[in-house]
Amino acid sequence: GIQVEQSPPDLILQEGANSTLRCNFSDSVNNLQWFHQNPWGQLINLFYIPSGTKQNGRLSATTVATERYSLLYISSSQTTDSGVYFCAAPANSGYALNFGKGTSLLVTP
């Protein structure tokens, strides 16, 4: 199946800083999702972004499908942004989302 790799694995930011999280995938995709898993374990949908750029408040995402990567930008980070960020994509032949191992983000006051 498709391999999804995320970097960096861990990130510590001071409140107000910006960051970029990266997701590389091993094959072409027609669906890519970014999730935030908060400290209570809930998986929050951030973006459904097979290609192009989307923005939602302080967060934005870009997927370059031809080069097999996606980026998640967090601007002016807040302590509530802490948690684990996952990207996930299905294999073209299947339905399951293949998840990366996540980027664990800690935003300190």
Added chain:
Amino acid sequence: NAGVTQTPKFRVLKTGQSMTLLCAQDMNHEYMYWYRQDPGMGLRLIHYSVGEGTTAKGEVPDGYNVSRLKKQNFLLGLESAAPSQTSVYFCASSLGGKAEQFFGPGTRLTVL
């Protein structure tokens, strides 16, 4: 509009006991999924369904059974629980096979 809901939220079982996890969605989605998440890892697919009355195996199906008798419900059963099934279980649904998936809040299961 509750989205995807799961019951129970927490459960502790003894080895060999059985239980059923219930997932319900009110978005009229055709596709439903059961994933498990283990510490430090992303989610892995257990079983999925592409419509009422259909089910199929995912990446890690052993030890689990599922049923989709109604479009809005997807049940995950453990017939004889094992400690290796200690995990957090997430249900998800989507309009189609490549569409955005929406997740429930999860069920934390411990098997002693």
